[in-house]
Structure formats: C-alpha cells, structure tokens
Amino acid sequence: MMTRIAPFSRLTLALALCAIPLAPALAHTGSGVQEGVLSGFLHPLLGPDHLVAMVAVGLWGAQLGNPAIWVLPITFPLVMAVGGLLGISGIDIPFVEPLIAISGIALGMMVALNVRPPLWAAAILVGVFAVFHGYAHGQELPEAADAVAYAVGFVVATGMLHLLGILIGVLVRWEAGAAAVRACGAAIGCVGFYFLLGAVGIIA
Amino acid sequence: MRRAARLLALAAALALTPGVAEAHLVDTRLGDFYSGALHPLTDLQQVLPWIALAVLAAFQGAARARWVVLAFPLALLAGAMAEMVLQLPTEAPILGLVLVAAMGLAVAAAARLPLPALIALAVVAGLLHGAQNAATMGPATDRLLFISGMIASGYAVVTLGIGAAIAFLRGGTWRPIALRAGGSWVAAVGIMVLGLQMMTRAAAG
Numbered sequence: 001m002m003t004r005i006a007p008f009s010r011l012t013l014a015l016a017l018c019a020i021p022l023a024p025a026l027a028h029t030g031s032g033v034q035e036g037v038l039s040g041f042l043h044p045l046l047g048p049d050h051l052v053a054m055v056a057v058g059l060w061g062a063q064l065g066n067p068a069i070w071v072l073p074i075t076f077p078l079v080m081a082v083g084g085l086l087g088i089s090g091i092d093i094p095f096v097e098p099l100i101a102i103s104g105i106a107l108g109m110m111v112a113l114n115v116r117p118p119l120w121a122a123a124i125l126v127g128v129f130a131v132f133h134g135y136a137h138g139q140e141l142p143e144a145a146d147a148v149a150y151a152v153g154f155v156v157a158t159g160m161l162h163l164l165g166i167l168i169g170v171l172v173r174w175e176a177g178a179a180a181v182r183a184c185g186a187a188i189g190c191v192g193f194y195f196l197l198g199a200v201g202i203i204a
Numbered sequence: 205m206r207r208a209a210r211l212l213a214l215a216a217a218l219a220l221t222p223g224v225a226e227a228h229l230v231d232t233r234l235g236d237f238y239s240g241a242l243h244p245l246t247d248l249q250q251v252l253p254w255i256a257l258a259v260l261a262a263f264q265g266a267a268r269a270r271w272v273v274l275a276f277p278l279a280l281l282a283g284a285m286a287e288m289v290l291q292l293p294t295e296a297p298i299l300g301l302v303l304v305a306a307m308g309l310a311v312a313a314a315a316r317l318p319l320p321a322l323i324a325l326a327v328v329a330g331l332l333h334g335a336q337n338a339a340t341m342g343p344a345t346d347r348l349l350f351i352s353g354m355i356a357s358g359y360a361v362v363t364l365g366i367g368a369a370i371a372f373l374r375g376g377t378w379r380p381i382a383l384r385a386g387g388s389w390v391a392a393v394g395i396m397v398l399g400l401q402m403m404t405r406a407a408a409g
Contacts, residue, residue, distance in 0.1 A: 033248060070381040074312055077392035084396040089403055138396060147400050148248045151393040159389050 036146035040153020043137060044161060049100050049195040050133060052188040054158055056107035057126055058165020059181055059188075063111055063172050068119055072126050073162040077155055079127040080134035084151075087138025096132050097199040103129035104192025111185025114178075133158075236346040240353025243337050245361075249300050249397075250333050254358065256307035256390045257329055258365025259383050262373060263314050264322055269366045271319065272326045277359040279330020284338035284351045286331070292339045296332060298401055303329055305394030311387025314380060330358070 044050045061072040086093060106125065109115070117125075137154050144150035168184060171177025197203045244250040257276070261269035293299075307325070310317070317325070337354045341347060373379055 033246065070378075070385065074381075074385050074388045077388045078309075078312065078395075081392040081395040084392070085399040088396065088400045134396075141396060141400055142404075146248075147397050148252075148393060151396050152248055152252070152389075155389045155392050159385060 033146050033149045036144050036149025037153040039144065040150035040155075041157045043140060043154045044133075044157045047136075048191060049097075049104055050136070051161060052191045053100065053104045053107055053129065053133065054161035055165040055168070056104065056111055056185065056188045058162040058167075059111045059169045059184060060107055060122070060126075060165075061162070062166045062169020063114060063178075063181060064116060064119075064122060068122055069166060069169075071119060071123060073159065073166070075123055076126060076130045076162065077158060079130040080137070080155075080158065083131035083134025084138030084141065085134075086131070087135040088141050093132070093135055096135055098196055099129070099132045100136060101192050101196035101199050103132065105189050105196060106192075108185045108187070108189030108192055112182050112189055113185075114182060236349035237353040237356075239345070240337065240350035240355075241357040242353075243340060243350075244333060244354060244357055249297075249304065250336070251361070252390050252393065253300070253303045253307050253329055254333075254361045255365050256304070256311050256387060257326060258362050259311050259369045259387065260307055260315070260317070260325070261322060261362075261366050262369030263311070263380075263383075264317060264319075266370055268319055268322060269370065271323050273359070273363050273366065275323050276326045276330045276362050277355045279327040280334035280337075280355050280358045281351065283331035283334020283336075284354065285334075287335035287338040288347075290335075292335050296336055298398070298405075299328075299332055300336065301394055301398035301401055303332065303394075305391055305398055308387050308389070308391025308394050312384050312391050313387075314384050326362075333358070 044054060057072055057076055061069040064072075107129065110122075110125075141147055141150060169181055172181050194203075244254075257272065261272040303325075307329075309315075310325075334351075334354070338347075338351065341350050369383065372383070
C-alpha cells in the first residue's frame with residue numbers, strides 16, 4: 001500500500017524537482033564583466049586573513065552600537081579605495097601581509113575584550129587597516145580583464161562580509177549572544193595570529 | 205496518488221526542457237532596439253552611476269526626483285544626437301569614472317543638493333552616456349531603434365530605481381544607512397578605477 005503524500009509535501013517535492021536540474025543559460029560565457037565580478041568577489045573570500053578582518057569590522061561596529069555600526073562599514077570601502085590607489089600605483093609598501101594579519105588580531109581582540117574607544121579612534125584604527133587591505137586588492141586590479149567588474153566584485157564581497165559581521169553582532173542584545181560575539185572575536189584573533197606566523201615565515 | 209504522479213511528471217517535464225537563452229536579439233525584427241536597450245546594461249561603468257543617480261534623486265524627495273525622470277532620458281537623446289555630428293572626446297571614459305565616484309560619494313554622504321545641481325548631474329550623465337552608447341553604433345545599425353532602446357532602458361532604470369529607493373526609504377532608520385553604504389561601495393569602485401585609468405594614461409604618455 002502506498003503512503004499518501006500531503007499536498008504541501010507534494011508541492012515542495014515538485015518545486016524541488018523543478019529547481020534542481022535547471023540548465024544554465026550560457027549566453028556569454030567568459031565575458032569580461034562576468035569573470036571580473038566573480039574573480040573580484042572571490043578575492044576577499046579566498047583569503048581567510050582578509051575574510052576574518054572584514055567580519056571583525058562588522059562585529060565591532062555592531063558591538064559599539066550606533067553610530068559606529070554604520071560609520072565603520074561606510075568608511076571602510078572609501079579608505080580601502082585610497083589603499084587600492086596605492087596598490088595600483090605600484091608604490092612599494094613593506095609588510096603588507098603581516099599588517100593584514102595584524103588587522104585580524106587587533107580587530108578580533110577589540111571584539112573579544114569588548115574595547116569601546118571613542119568613535120574617532122575606532123574609525124582611525126579601522127581606516128589604517130583598510131589601507132592595507134585595499135592595497136592588496138589594488139595590486140590585482142591592473143591585471144583584471146575588466147577593472148570595473150573586478151572592483152565591483154571585491155567591494156561588494158567586502159561589504160557583504162561587513163554585513164555578515166553586523167548580523168552576527170546583533171546577538172550582543174542578549175547576554176549569551178554577547179559572549180558568543182566576544183568568542184567570535186577571540187577566534188578571529190587566533191586566525192590572524194596564525195596568518196601572522198605564516199607571513200613572517202615562522203610556519204609554512 | 206495520481207495527482208502526485210501528474211505533479212511529478214509536470215516537474216520532470218519542466219526540468220528537462222530549459223528555455224534557450226536568446227542572447228543575440230539582433231536576429232529579431234526589433235533587434236537594434238534591444239541592442240540599444242541592453243548595451244548600457246552590460247557596462248557597469250554606466251549602470252552604477254544610473255543606480256547611484258536614482259538613489260541620490262530619491263534622497264532629495266519625490267518632488268525633486270521627478271525632474272531627473274524627465275531630464276535624464278532627454279539628455280541621453282541629446283548626447284546620442286550630438287555624437288552623430290561631434291567626435292566623442294578622448295576624456296569621456298575619465299569623465300564617466302569621475303561621475304561614478306562623485307555620485308557614489310554624494311549617496312554615501314546622503315548629500316542634499318540644490319535642484320539645479322541635481323538636474324545638472326543628470327544632464328551630464330545623460331549626455332555622456334548617450335554619446336558613448338551612440339558611438340558604438342555600426343553603419344548597419346538602425347539608429348532610431350538603437351537610440352530608442354537606449355533611452356527606454358535609461359528611463360526604466362532611473363525611474364524604477366527612484367521609485368524603489370523612495371519606497372525603501374519609508375521604513376526603519378537603517379534603510380538610509382544601507383543605501384549610503386551602497387553609495388560608498390560605488391564611490392570606492394569609481395575612485396580605484398579612475399586612479400587606474402589615469403595612471404595607465406600617464407604611463408602611456
């Protein structure tokens with residue numbers, strides 16, 4: 001005897017079957033815009049040292065509350081653009097990779113220790129690190145097939161990582177959530193420390 | 205049970221018959237209209253300032269934003285017509301990137317602009333992009349259709365963008381902040397690519 005399927009389950013099953021094998025519409029594969037956006041978008045995501053620092057910016061902003069919650073994520077891309085210009089220009093800035101790793105440690109520790117400096121001090125700290133993150137991205141820009149698309153990709157990815165940090169940071173409204181956010185900060189600091197050891201050659 | 209089987213069959217039929225992506229609409233009767241409509245949408249250097257212009261206009265309120273709905277498509281038309289008699293200046297790409305950066309910064313700052321400044325921004329963007337798009341027309345292109353498509357596209361993006369942004373702004377206090385963050389993203393892109401263009405030009409002499 002067959003088991004009856006509830007109407008809702010049937011509909012869900014039908015929708016799922018519709019969705020899974022959809023063939024991609026390969027209208028313009030390999031176009032500059034598509035590949036540029038994708039490679040730019042993946043650049044911050046594939047570098048865990050970048051990734052955790054970006055999330056930490058959002059976490060710290062959420063932890064500090066209004067107005068830092070929006071000042072930091074709006075300021076970051078603009079200052080990052082300045083760093084990007086330095087990277088594009090080919091100006092040699094030493095210790096970029098260690099400083100990016102240190103940004104993860106510093107921002108992670110700010111979150112873990114719930115440090116609450118004045119807004120201007122937080123903005124300066126985040127801004128200084130933004131220059132180095134922007135520099136690393138900017139170095140890749142001249143190589144991109146479509147510079148605008150690449151820049152859109154990595155700026156959007158950076159913004160999304162800030163947003164992720166802010167969304168996690170909303171947990172600070174609850175006591176257990178605040179502890180979880182601080183634990184996230186500590187974890188980010190550890191990741192930053194790991195990459196610092198790698199950047200200075202202590203570990204492979 | 206039969207109904208479930210029918211549903212499954214329908215799902216399988218839908219799944220196994222994906223539509224063909226008609227990317228090249230030039231083969232259809234109104235091909236050049238679609239070419240004109242799609243051309244600016246495939247160029248982020250044009251789409252970004254269009255969206256930024258729409259959001260900036262929305263920040264000024266509905267009454268002022270209506271002027272952009274009128275001015276921008278007319279400026280696109282004027283730019284396209286001007287390109288037919290004048291040469292597109294070599295600085296056009298630089299000006300385009302300056303517009304991306306400037307509009308992004310204005311959105312990030314949620315700047316309140318005087319109405320003439322808002323209209324002037326829309327007119328400059330329209331003239332430039334109208335001319336840039338028209339410059340891509342080939343000898344066989346139906347100019348009327350291409351330019352009509354481009355203007356329709358510009359009108360649709362800016363009008364829908366303004367409407368969506370105004371509707372979005374009616375709500376929580378975080379909503380303007382979200383739009384301003386988007387503006388800072390646009391500005392960052394504009395600043396970096398503008399820098400790249402200028403340095404490349406300087407290196408080329």
